[in-house]
Amino acid sequence: MTKIRTRYAPSPTGKMHVGNLRSALYEFLIAKHEGGDFMLRIEDTDQERFVEGATEIIYRTLEKAGLKHDEGPDKDGGYGPYVQSERMKTGIYMKYAKELIDKGEAYYCFCDKERLASLKTEIVEGKEIMIYDKHCLSLSKEEVEANLAAGKPFVIRQNNPTEGTTTFHDELYGDITVDNGELDDMILIKSDGYPTYNFANVVDDHTMNITHVVRGNEYLSSSPKYVRLYEAFGWEVPVYIHLPLITDENHKKLSKRSGHSSFEDLLEQGFVTEAIINYVALLGWSPEDNCEIFTLDELIRSFDYRRISKSPAVFDIVKLRWMNGEYLKAMDFDVFYKMAEPYLRQTLKKDFDLKKIASMVKTRIEVFLDIAEHVDFFEELPEYDVAMYTHKKMKTDSASSLKVLTEVLPLLETQEDYSNDGLYRTLVKYVEETGCKNGYVMWPIRTAVSGKQMTPAGATEIMEILGKEESLKRIRRGIGLLQNA
C-alpha cells in the first residue's frame, strides 16, 4: 500500500480563516489517521495577491493549532523546494509545460491584450470569463520559433478538445462528467514565467507524491481540466475531496474580511485552541456515534474522510461558545488560571485574591472575554435598583431586606474572621436564631455586596474577597438605599 501523503497548500494572502484551517485540519487528520505524512507547501506564484507576513501567519497558526507538518519549507523531506516561487527557479513548471507542448496538449499563445479584449466572454458562476478561440494553436512551428526568438511575450495554454467528455471522481460529489467543449484553454504558464495555480497544483501534487487533495469546492469546476493534465502526462489522479462552503449564520460565504472567522481572531476573543479545532473538525464531518467533544488525538483516531458531508456547513458562533465553555470547565485549574489571569487583571485593578475569583468563574464563562461582566462588581459596586431586593422565591422585599441588613450589620462589624466559612457560620447562626429561611437573609446581603442579580458566588464568598471594610461599606450603602426607597 502506498503511504498516504497530504498537503496543506495555502497562498500567503492574509490571515488563516476558518475555511483554510478546516482544509489544513482535514489534510492533517487524513494523513495521521493512516500514519501518513502531512506536508506544507506555500503557493506564492500569484505575486499580485502576496501579502507580506502572511507566510509567518501560516506557520504560527499551524503550530498553535497543533497541526505539525512532517515536511515543508522549514523541514526537508526530500520533496523540496516547498515554496512554489523556489520550485519555479528549478525550471520544473517550464519543463512539464514543454512536455505538454510536445504532446500537442498545450501551445504557446502570443495574443496581446487588445486581441484578447476583443474575444467573446461568457458568464460562468457569476464571473465574466473570456473564452480563448485557439487562435495561436494554428501557428506553425516556424512562426512560434520566430516569435520566441524575437522575444515576443507569451503564455502557454492547455489544449483542450472541443468534443467528447471528461469524467473525474470526487469523494463527496461522486463521478462528475463535463463536455470538453466547456473547458477553456486555461493558461498554464503566465507571461511573467510563473505557473498558474491551475498548472502548479497538478505538477506539484504529482511530483510531491500527494495521494489525497482536500480543498474548497471553488476548485471543483476546474478539476476536469486538472484531470486532463494528469491524463496527458499519464499520471495517477489523487483522491479529490472538495469541501462544501462554510457559511455564516445568514448563509453568506465566510470571508477573511469578517474578522471573527480567522483563527488568530478567535484566539484573541478568548477561545481556546482545542475548542476551535474541535469545532472546525465538525464543520462538515461527523463521527458515527455523533459524539461532539474530541481532542486532536481522538480526532486522529476517529477521522474517516468518507463521513465528510457535502451540505454547506454553518459557522455557528453560539455553538462554538458552548463548546469552548465545555473545554474551560474540563480544563486543569492552573492552566485555566494562567489563561484567565490577564483578563481578570484587565477588570480588577485592586488587590484581590484572583485565584479564588478565577475558580468562581471557571464553570460560568464560555469565553475569557465573558470574565469582565462576571467580576466587574468586585472592583466597584455598580449603581443598582432597590427593586432587586424583592425576590419572590426568597420571600424578600424592601422592608424585609432593610430589617435583615440592619440586624446583621452589627454582627458583621464585630466579626473579625472574614473567611467564607467564618462569615457563613455567623450568618447561619442568625438564620437559626430568627427562624427564617437561608435565602431570606443571604439574598439581601448578596444584593448589597454585589449590586447584581447574578453573581459567580454567594454572599459570604463575595465578602471574603471584598474584605471587611468594603463589605461593610456596601451593606451600609444598601441600608441607605432601602431607607430612602
Ligand code: GLU
Ligand atoms: N493555494 C490554494 C488556496 O490557498 C490552495 C488550493 C489547494 O489546496 O489546492 O486556495
